[in-house]
Amino acid sequence: MPSSTTSADAPAATRSAPPILEIVNAVHAYDGVVALDNVSVSAAPGEFLTILGESGSGKTTLLRLISGLEKPYRVGTLKLEGVDVREVPAFQRNCTTVFQNYALFPHMSVGANVEYGLKVRGVPAKDREARAREALRLVQLQEMYDRKVHQLSGGQRQRVALARALVPRPAILLLDEPLGALDEKLRVDMQVELMQLHKQLGMTFIYITHSQEEALTMSDRIILMRKGKIEQAGPPAEIFDSPISSFAARFMGVDNCFEGELVAVSDGWASVAVGERRIDGRWTGKSAPQPGAKVAVGMRAEWLQLSDAPPDASGEHNVLDCVAEASIYKGKYLDRTVKTALGPLKARIWDAASSARHPSFVRWKKGDCIVMNA
Amino acid sequence: MTAILDHQDAGPRDTGPRRSLMKRMLDGLSPSRLMVPGFLLFWSLLVIVPLVVIVLFSFLQVRQFRVVYEPTLATWISLIDSGRWMAVVRTLRVALTMTVIEFLLAFPFALWLAKGCRSKTVKAAVITLLTIPFFLDAASRIIVWRSILGTTGAINTALMSLGLVDQPVEWLLYSEFAVHFGLLGTYFPPMVFPIFMSIALIDDEFIQASGDLGASPAQTLFNVILPLALPGIVAGIVFTLVPLMAAFVEPQLLGGGFVDLLGNSVNSALQQLKYPTAAALSTLVVLLLGLCLVALIRVVHRRIDLAAMFVAMRR
Numbered sequence: 001m002p003s004s005t006t007s008a009d010a011p012a013a014t015r016s017a018p019p020i021l022e023i024v025n026a027v028h029a030y031d032g033v034v035a036l037d038n039v040s041v042s043a044a045p046g047e048f049l050t051i052l053g054e055s056g057s058g059k060t061t062l063l064r065l066i067s068g069l070e071k072p073y074r075v076g077t078l079k080l081e082g083v084d085v086r087e088v089p090a091f092q093r094n095c096t097t098v099f100q101n102y103a104l105f106p107h108m109s110v111g112a113n114v115e116y117g118l119k120v121r122g123v124p125a126k127d128r129e130a131r132a133r134e135a136l137r138l139v140q141l142q143e144m145y146d147r148k149v150h151q152l153s154g155g156q157r158q159r160v161a162l163a164r165a166l167v168p169r170p171a172i173l174l175l176d177e178p179l180g181a182l183d184e185k186l187r188v189d190m191q192v193e194l195m196q197l198h199k200q201l202g203m204t205f206i207y208i209t210h211s212q213e214e215a216l217t218m219s220d221r222i223i224l225m226r227k228g229k230i231e232q233a234g235p236p237a238e239i240f241d242s243p244i245s246s247f248a249a250r251f252m253g254v255d256n257c258f259e260g261e262l263v264a265v266s267d268g269w270a271s272v273a274v275g276e277r278r279i280d281g282r283w284t285g286k287s288a289p290q291p292g293a294k295v296a297v298g299m300r301a302e303w304l305q306l307s308d309a310p311p312d313a314s315g316e317h318n319v320l321d322c323v324a325e326a327s328i329y330k331g332k333y334l335d336r337t338v339k340t341a342l343g344p345l346k347a348r349i350w351d352a353a354s355s356a357r358h359p360s361f362v363r364w365k366k367g368d369c370i371v372m373n374a
Numbered sequence: 375m376t377a378i379l380d381h382q383d384a385g386p387r388d389t390g391p392r393r394s395l396m397k398r399m400l401d402g403l404s405p406s407r408l409m410v411p412g413f414l415l416f417w418s419l420l421v422i423v424p425l426v427v428i429v430l431f432s433f434l435q436v437r438q439f440r441v442v443y444e445p446t447l448a449t450w451i452s453l454i455d456s457g458r459w460m461a462v463v464r465t466l467r468v469a470l471t472m473t474v475i476e477f478l479l480a481f482p483f484a485l486w487l488a489k490g491c492r493s494k495t496v497k498a499a500v501i502t503l504l505t506i507p508f509f510l511d512a513a514s515r516i517i518v519w520r521s522i523l524g525t526t527g528a529i530n531t532a533l534m535s536l537g538l539v540d541q542p543v544e545w546l547l548y549s550e551f552a553v554h555f556g557l558l559g560t561y562f563p564p565m566v567f568p569i570f571m572s573i574a575l576i577d578d579e580f581i582q583a584s585g586d587l588g589a590s591p592a593q594t595l596f597n598v599i600l601p602l603a604l605p606g607i608v609a610g611i612v613f614t615l616v617p618l619m620a621a622f623v624e625p626q627l628l629g630g631g632f633v634d635l636l637g638n639s640v641n642s643a644l645q646q647l648k649y650p651t652a653a654a655l656s657t658l659v660v661l662l663l664g665l666c667l668v669a670l671i672r673v674v675h676r677r678i679d680l681a682a683m684f685v686a687m688r689r
Contacts, residue, residue: 069582091585091594103583107601120589120597168588 007040008223008233020045020171020204021066024076028061035061036072037228043172043206048198050207050215052251053225059208062225063174066206068093081171091120095172096165100180102157104149110136110160111145117168135163138197155186162197172204179214191217212252216240224248242284245373246296255301255346259374262295270371272297274342279318281369294374303368304347306336306359317363320345324359338362425660432654439647449650458639458651462658465636468550468625469618470666472557473565476614477607479558480565484606485599487566488573489581504563512623516556519628523547523555548630556624564613572606573599608674615666619659 007024021043028036035058043049053059064070065078068090072078078086085093096117104113112119114132123131136142139159144152152160158178165173175194179187195218198205209215215222216236223233232239232248243249246257260274270283272295279297289295305311311319322338322345334349338359345362349355432449435442453459491497507515522528525542533539545551576599584594600607622637629635636659643652 067586069586089585090582091588091590096588097583097586099579099583101579103577103579105580105583105598105602116584116589116597117587120584120587120593164587 006038006230008221008230009040009042017045018082019043019079020047020081021206022077022079022082023062023065024078025074026062026065026072026076026078027074028058028065028070028072030061034228036065039225039228039230040076041223041230043204045204046202048195048205048207048218048220050209050219050222051225052209052212052215052222054210054251056227057225058228059210059225060176061228063097063176063206063208066172067095067097067174069097094170095174096168096170097174097176098158098161098165098178100177102161104157104160104164106149108149109145110141110147110149110152113149113160114145114164114167116164121168131167132163135167136160138166138200139163139193155182155190158182158190162194166197166201166203170203172206175205175207177208177210179209187214194218224251242282242370243298243372244285246298249296249298249370249372253300254298254370255348256304257296257298258342260295260297262289262291262293262371264291265371269366270295272371277320277341279342279369279371280366281318281371282367283372284370285372289373296372296374298370298372299364299368301335301346301348302350303364304345305363306338306347306349306356307361307363308356308359310361311363316367317365318369319361319363321360322362428653428660429657432650432657434650436647436649441649449654453651453654458655459658461634461636461639462655462662464634465619465659466662468553468557468633468635469615469621472554472561472618473611473615475554475558476561476565477611480562480569480610481603481607484566484569484573484603485595487570488576489578504566507560507563512560513627515559516624516627519552519556520547523552523628547628548632550629550633552628552630553625553633553635556628557618557621560621560624561614561618564617565610568606568609568613569603570606572603572609576602604674608670611670612667616663619663 009019019042021041023039023041026036026039026041028034037058039058039062041049041062051059051062061070065072065075066080068085068088075086078084080093080095105116108116111129111132114135115128118128118131133142133145136145139162141156141159141163144156144160149157149160158181162178178194179190182190191214194205194207198218207215207218219236221233221235222239224231224239226247231251232244239248240252243252243254246259249257258274260272260279263271263273263278265271265283268283270281272279272281274297281297281299285295306322306324311317320340320342322340325337325339325344327337328335332350334352334355336347336349336359337344338347339345340362347362433445433447435444435446435448487497487500491500520527523546524530525544525547527547529546530539530542533543580598580602581594584598585591589597620637620640621635622641625633625635625638626641629638636655640652640655640659643649643655
């Protein structure tokens with residue numbers, strides 16, 4: 001078993017308050033397949049934390065570990081609100097989950113579903129109803145109190161599941177890909193609504209998703225997971241602008257990624273040899289390796305500029321000569337593929353009218369080129 | 375499902391026009407036009423007509439081995455006078471007690487089998503074990519208990535030789551205890567299977583969601599599992615209670631004539647060629663079962679609309 005640990009602690013600024021969630025060195029496996037490999041996570045009160053990853057990256061396991069639905073094989077610390085909950089069963093933990101498939105009880109009305117968390121805590125029926133109606137109003141379903149669950153649409157069920165999880169006022173709300181089953185339009189609306197709810201309630205949200213766009217839009221902090229380990233953690237802008245590895249870069253939508261050999265690195269700038277060419281860029285990886293090591297170079301399609309005349313060699317740009325290839329019309333923009341000495345590059349052109357029709361050069365700012373661990 | 379249908383569709387086309395004609399005829403049997411009335415007619419001929427005949431028969435008399443077609447209440451009056459109606463009360467008591475006992479045993483067992491048992495091999499083995507009562511004829515299966523429970527049987531011999539008792543325990547055989555004991559094995563599977571099926575159909579996520587929202591295991595059991603298993607529980611009760619009302623092998627072999635149930639009464643009436651008496655007793659059984667089922671449906675219906683729940687469980 002690999003012994004290196006990966007951790008994502010709450011940023012120092014919010015550390016003044018004790019973390020509401022603290023996991024140290026969690027290890028878990030299903031049938032011999034490692035799902036979590038020494039993962040450490042902490043969350044500050046009121047934080048919107050997103051756990052991002054592909055399916056099988058261990059993100060759902062991490063969530064189930066927090067909720068108590070899964071007992072970790074081994075964990076150093078597992079604290080909720082400062083209390084050790086390693087031996088506390090799920091029903092006694094102060095957190096609730098919004099399940100991916102909603103898991104609304106089919107034999108209960110919408111109202112009874114929302115009240116369930118209060119009913120099992122022995123809250124009198126009258127208070128229950130008041131609080132359930134309040135929660136339904138929060139998700140704009142106040143009219144649906146008496147409906148049967150199977151009469152609702154997918155989006156409405158999602159909202160009921162959200163209301164049901166909010167009603168017991170948990171310290172942490174866990175959301176397991178809650179928007180995965182909704183259609184595009186509804187998903188965008190719900191994103192905004194979730195953000196507003198988070199702001200309004202001041203509750204800690206831990207959100208699982210495989211969509212980088214959702215993660216970037218909603219979270220205070222993102223934890224990117226890969227094969228049961230934390231690949232990178234940080235605020236959305238940091239992960240978006242400075243991915244530390246080619247995996248993180250590709251996941252965050254960096255279209256052009258190449259392997260190269262590190263030539264020199266100093267002051268956060270790196271120079272890389274890709275084939276015969278030399279590319280300069282910002283070093284965004286973890287600790288800089290020795291020259292000669294394998295590294296990755298990445299640039300976003302939108303930062304590439306195409307031109308038909310050789311640009312001035314100002315030293316601020318990387319320049320390659322290229323041959324135009326395919327061009328894909330996407331409505332708002334145009335995706336062009338050009339062949340260069342590095343291989344095919346994808347460039348995104350927002351202003352199609354003024355761009356070169358037959359570009360022979362491609363350039364991009366050195367500051368917009370990232371160099372990171374392979 | 376579609377794959378199976380496709381396969382059947384493809385078959386007849388290859389084997390010439392004769393079978394495709396049959397296929398066309400089968401296509402004509404659409405549920406709405408022929409099948410439903412056909413089924414209803416078949417079912418009523420098979421079940422309802424004999425029932426009506428039995429009820430009518432109980433108002434007739436047999437004299438010198440001949441049926442006299444002349445309505446009379448004599449059979450019913452003699453039923454009350456001879457004290458045979460006591461058998462009705464006893465049967466109802468035994469049947470209801472056994473149903474309750476079977477349910478209390480079967481529900482936890484079914485719950486474990488459906489949700490607790492993780493090993494597929496163990497599950498398959500247990501399900502196979504449950505079908506064993508149907509391998510053997512009831513009489514040969516039950517009669518074995520005589521040699522175990524009797525005054526010179528295995529249990530009494532063991533108790534005596536251990537010095538725990540100095541007289542054989544009498545109530546082990548030819549008693550109500552023995553009858554209940556004998557019924558236990560036979561009517562366990564029909565209670566377990568429907569409950570097992572309905573619990574197995576409950577999505578694990580509902581159970582997890584309940585715990586996640588703060589419900590203790592007991593609260594989850596009563597608020598989520600029990601209501602969602604209700605269709606299976608009702609089916610289990612019906613499949614257990616109905617045949618229990620007609621049970622006669624166990625009371626005959628283990629009751630030793632002390633525990634006379636309706637099934638035995640009907641049997642002995644038939645053997646004495648008292649057809650109207652047998653018919654009257656059978657009518658009573660049907661009547662009591664009808665009442666029990668109506669009561670069951672009303673109790674269940676007050677809590678949950680079963681039909682709506684099937685819709686809901688489909689999601």
